[in-house]
Amino acid sequence: QVQLVESGGGLVQAGGSLRLSCAASGRTSSSYARAWFRQAGGKEREFVAAISWSGGSTDYADSVKGRFTISRDNAKNTVTLQMGRLKPEDTAVYYCAASSGLLSPVRFGREYDYWGQGTQVTVSS
Numbered sequence: 001q002v003q004l005v006e007s008g009g010g011l012v013q014a015g016g017s018l019r020l021s022c023a024a025s026g027r028t029s030s031s032y033a034r035a036w037f038r039q040a041g042g043k044e045r046e047f048v049a050a051i052s053w054s055g056g057s058t059d060y061a062d063s064v065k066g067r068f069t070i071s072r073d074n075a076k077n078t079v080t081l082q083m084g085r086l087k088p089e090d091t092a093v094y095y096c097a098a099s100s101g102l103l104s105p106v107r108f109g110r111e112y113d114y115w116g117q118g119t120q121v122t123v124s125s
Helices: none
Strands: 002-007 010-013 018-026 034-039 046-051 058-060 068-073 078-083 092-098 119-124
Touching (some): 002 092, 018 092, 034 068, 046 068, 046 078
Antiparallel strands (some): 034 046
């Protein structure tokens, strides 16, 4: 079993930046792909970014490409989402996800086995 805990959410003005972190504990997930998803009020969960087990391959949703950067530190079992040039439409609860078998980044939530509790990000206009 893997436990994921997100941190770093909060309130920021449009154009600002935030850094989200996801710490994993329990059975190690450092060998597999990790990802971030988000869910805004009344909407379905959507893919944000994913990273391969080594960190050498990443994938981003078109809506965040060029503004967000996903990275990982396998020694610390953490994944980070650096968010820049934030927009009001980025407001959502952000969830960290971990796979127990994937090596490459994948966009589909059903492919991930463990989820964090989520952290709220609110971008004011």
